[in-house]
Amino acid sequence: MSTTDVAAATITFTEDQLDPYVTHAPTRHWLTGPGLPSVGALLTFAALREDGLRTLAESADGGPDLAQELRDRLVIGELLAPAGMEAESILLDGGTGAITTSYLLELMDDRPLAPSLEALVRFAAVTEELADLRGQFASFAGRHGTEAAADASRRLLALFEEGTDGQVPPYWKAAALIRPLALATGPGTERGLTLDVPGRLLDQEFGHARVARFEDVDFPATLTHEPTRRFLRETGLPEDTILFQLDTDVPLQTLTEYAADDRSGTASPFELPARADHLIRLGHLVEDNSLVVDGATGEVLNWSEPEARLFPLNTDVSTLAFTLWLHHRERAIDKYLSHELTTQAYDQLAATMLHVLAAVDQTATTTDADWHYWTRAFQDEAGGAL
Structure with a gap:
């Protein structure tokens, strides 16, 4: 079981607790040192406090569809999802330190999320700084318009490219291209x-x-x-x-x-x-x-x-006009990327769109997701709204 620094709400482990699950030295150093935030605006690692380290095979009871290469991945957290969407689990490869995501009920495949725990925590932190217009994005406070959105997008994408050899995972690419669009309009x-x-x-x-x-x-x-x-x-x-x-x-x-x-x-x-x-x-x-x-x-x-x-x-x-603009802009961006986001990570793109909409219009968060038109439309991969 992990220990928690209550003052910093940080989850850490002892060396003994990491055995035999984590052999990757930089990952062991991170988990015994800086640790992981219990919960943030994008990710939660709270399950580590409750269940400690557990493999995907243990979490899924060794389901028949579980790929062999995924059995020993460690379930360390979840991507926070908007209402009405299933939360995607965050997986750690204890041998390489790589971070991926997968749905526990499907378990057929996983997708890259970050090359390391350090990168994952850093990516989440700078994305939260953008949302709050603080830290590395403090200079954007009071700035609005398409130019401000484009500048913020370039800066966030550059931060994600650090340590990934320019190969930004789809979740963070969607964050860099879509989340700054909230800056396109100012408050009334x-x-x-x-x-x-x-x-x-x-x-x-x-x-x-x-x-x-x-x-x-x-x-x-x-x-x-x-x-x-x-x-x-x-x-x-x-x-x-x-x-x-x-x-x-x-x-x-x-x-x-x-x-x-x-x-x-x-x-x-x-x-x-x-x-x-x-x-x-x-x-x-x-x-x-x-x-x-x-x-x-x-x-x-x-x-x-x-x-x-x-x-x-x-x-x-x-906010209606913004929603229509946001949807049209997203489609133009994905077309420019040869539909990379919708083919590789439609669900993650939909979640990002809903996070942006919720940032400017509380209707998206106060209405039952089953009855909110935009929420259902954005999530409808078969309908191809995005």
Whole structure:
């Protein structure tokens, strides 16, 4: 069983406790010296305090699908996963010191995570520094925009390349390319919305002609939330993305008007929610889901027609615009990388995307993952959203 330095929340081992599991000298030095943090923002090694060192074969009861080369790997922790996603186990090769990941219930393969414990701890630490804008990323405090995001991405990627011969594992490559995108927008100040999304951000990403901006005559009378009206007039929303199509053929309709107009001459097959006259339909999500905004509060909701239910989607139109921008940017990045991230580590990429979304919009963390549209869409590898 490991010992813990309570003051530093660090897990360490004695030399005797490492026998016979760990023979790699630098790894033994790390585990008896600096040790491992019990839990962080990305990783947790808490299982070491509870169970001590154990092999994958012991953890999986020697399952029939367990590859021979994995049997002696040590299960030392987990990658923290967003709600609704299975946690991936962190494995240590006691003979070489290499760190990989695998799912305990699948056990068919593993993926590289870091060349050593020292690198793993360092990679996690600098990623947390980016998230908190401290340490090596303190100079980014107060900086926002695509240039700041690109600068932070280059710096983080360079830090990951140290000690990996430039071969950055997919998990950290996704972190370096996607996590800094949270810097692309700043916090809302005078406009009454969560984020300050400049119109040029959407224009540069989607093309000016593909971003729709509305006039007052396009708004139903029940759209009274002025910050939302101003955003739709001045910043706008992309007309067509993989996961969302904006209504542009007719002036924006309330959900009541949409139900009647879309099914002219027939009764609507679904029961409309309360205050349907105050819910303005902005467009179409896949699988008979509508994206609506509460005209009084500006909250953005997902209306599921098959279930006749409303689910939280985004805090407001500014975080909606960021979500659409983030998704489009990720697809462009992965295309540039010849789809390296989606083919090698789709689940890790999805988790990274959800971490970024949660950093700017709490809706992603406060809504049941089974009912949050973006959470389900990003996780759907078969659907190929990313």
